[in-house]
């Protein structure tokens with residue numbers, strides 16, 4: 001009897017634990033999907049599409065949270081019993097068609113399954129990219145080409161390149177596979193076998209075009225290595241390490257995916273397409289004794305990289321790293337102590353593979369307090385007796401992810417400051433995309449080379465990086481207005497002083513979408529989102545200002561094919577009325593899209609945006625003229641922007657910040673280099 005009871009009990013216990021875990025881990029309506037939910041989605045979609053009804057295999061291209069309605073999330077915030085329906089958005093490929101499927105995870109059912117009829121194609125799965133490169137490596141004509149060049153097949157590595165749209169009516173689901181020669185180096189991207197054109201049809205998984213053009217050069221391996229263990233002297237300089245340990249442990253808490261730190265509270269999620277998502281960021285106001293809403297949702301909505309060599313073999317090179325490759329899909333495990341400091345906490349990310357199964361990316365995100373050695377504010381008053389001096393060191397909280405999309409590495413940071421600022425930055429590093437040439441010296445180049453000779457036989461091709469941020473600010477509520485504060489020069493006409501001129505501000509509340517499209521740098525202006533319904537005691541509408549980092553204008557003809565698709569880079573700033581369906585600046589399905597579903601086409605509707613729930617879209621850009629220092633691997637170049645409270649608080653919100661206590665640290669000798677590691681004997685701190 002006892003022996004039969006036991007397993008039952010165990011089983012009951014087990015299922016109880018399972019249910020408990022499932023419900024306890026789904027605490028927040030904006031949480032990314034759990035592994036159990038990915039599995040559930042897979043089962044539901046597969047059951048609805050038995051293999052007998054398909055001529056092509058069912059593939060999962062994207063699985064993520066279908067955003068709940070904003071009002072439902074706010075309602076839940078005010079009363080957690082109002083749980084919004086939890087839904088998943090699934091994009092599949094089936095019988096050569098793209099499906100957008102919405103699944104109700106609580107009811108375990110399909111809400112809708114629509115065949116997408118638009119021009120674009122879904123995000124590429126890692127599996128199909130892997131399958132395509134394997135296909136090419138086993139393709140007999142390719143092996144012949146490799147042999148004809150006297151190359152060793154075991155040193156050939158291939159990678160996938162999307163091919164865009166150039167006016168054709170309908171685009172097949174195809175991409176290019178470019179191959180590289182790794183003999184003598186780990187820097188494959190600097191050794192392209194540039195003269196073979198290979199297209200792979202992804203629906204049929206076969207080589208659809210193969211063209212072996214005349215044989216050109218492959219740049220040499222010498223000097224391309226970046227692994228320390230494989231480089232030759234001279235080395236240096238040697239860098240010192242620093243122990244970064246927070247006295248008393250991490251200064252923040254993570255409850256589920258909600259982060260609380262200093263005066264901030266926000267939700268953090270990880271998405272296959274956009275990577276980190278910051279939601280419901282609110283800041284505590286000492287005077288009002290409450291948290292005040294700032295950012296409902298913020299993430300990188302798209303990243304567009306057009307290359308500037310219009311010749312055969314290269315003209316198609318324009319990439320949309322989110323919509324085609326996925327920032328989350330290409331996120332790499334962060335390396336403790338190097339990618340993030342010793343005081344960082346790491347969070348794993350989960351994604352669906354092509355078969356719909358959950359796959360873990362360890363350490364996909366890290367969170368850490370940044371003690372950068374900067375000053376938050378200070379003042380010395382030497383006029384007064386008593387040596388008055390007050391200084392507050394800057395401490396901020398950083399959320400980081402790194403995506404390695406092929407040759408490029410993007411370091412994404414969200415930084416929150418106690419002053420109320422939200423800074424977002426992106427660092428670019430990795431390897432250039434290069435075109436082999438016969439030139440060994442810049443003096444030999446008489447034609448248009450479309451790039452810089454960065455090493456012998458190696459042209460680093462000109463290109464841009466345009467990064468669009470989705471910033472759904474809800475300043476103290478969701479009805480906000482977009483305000484331009486123009487700074488204008490005036491003549492002094494008072495006739496009483498010799499001053500000839502001064503500047504003043506002319507405020508303008510923007511009424512509609514078209515007037516909110518702004519190319520920065522043309523006129524001095526401050527841009528802010530204000531809540532016209534909430535005023536400070538002295539009467540200003542509460543607001544947040546956008547402090548742009550470097551900004552870049554598009555240089556391609558606006559009717560050029562890549563630019564039509566990347567039209568979100570036509571302006572630096574856009575404002576739209578909140579629409580749950582407008583999430584990604586280059587559209588829902590971006591691969592080979594015709595640019596008919598972008599921020600440009602939406603805003604052409606010229607919808608009213610005054611005193612409404614609005615979204616700010618900011619496009620940051622970098623024109624990249626490669627230089628020799630970018631070879632063989634680029635030192636990080638960084639850009640970013642800041643959202644800064646402007647008449648949001650009654651006075652300096654960090655005036656009464658309590659500076660860190662002086663701590664008697666252990667006597668640091670050279671051993672302190674590993675101090676962070678010594679403290680965490682079981683490896684890096686890991687939550688989640």
Ligand SMILES: *[C@@H]1O[C@H](CO)[C@@H](O)[C@H](O)[C@H]1NC(C)=O
Pocket residue numbers: 055056057203204205
């Ligand atoms: C479908 O999947 C099966 C089993 O994995 C595989 O053998 C077949 O080649 C696939 N078909 C296509 C069209 O990809």
Ligand SMILES: *[C@@H]1O[C@H](CO)[C@@H](O)[C@H](O)[C@H]1NC(C)=O
Pocket residue numbers: 152153154155
């Ligand atoms: C090709 O590379 C493999 C593995 O490195 C090596 O064993 C082989 O000898 C090479 N063949 C030629 C022809 O260089």
Ligand SMILES: *[C@@H]1O[C@H](CO)[C@@H](O)[C@H](O)[C@H]1NC(C)=O
Pocket residue numbers: 491500
């Ligand atoms: C300001 O003064 C300058 C001459 O100093 C004149 O050229 C200009 O027209 C004046 N502007 C206005 C708006 O009066």
Ligand SMILES: *[C@@H]1O[C@H](CO)[C@@H](O)[C@H](O)[C@H]1NC(C)=O
Pocket residue numbers: 579580581582602
């Ligand atoms: C919301 O966005 C979708 C996609 O762009 C669009 O079809 C729909 O008309 C938009 N709704 C409103 C009210 O603008």
Ligand SMILES: *[C@@H]1O[C@H](CO)[C@@H](O)[C@H](O)[C@H]1NC(C)=O
Pocket residue numbers: 667669
């Ligand atoms: C701290 O370091 C100094 C210099 O290395 C050494 O003289 C001293 O004894 C150390 N103190 C302790 C408590 O280890």
Ligand SMILES: [Cu+2]
Pocket residue numbers: 428463464465624
């Ligand atoms: Cu670049």
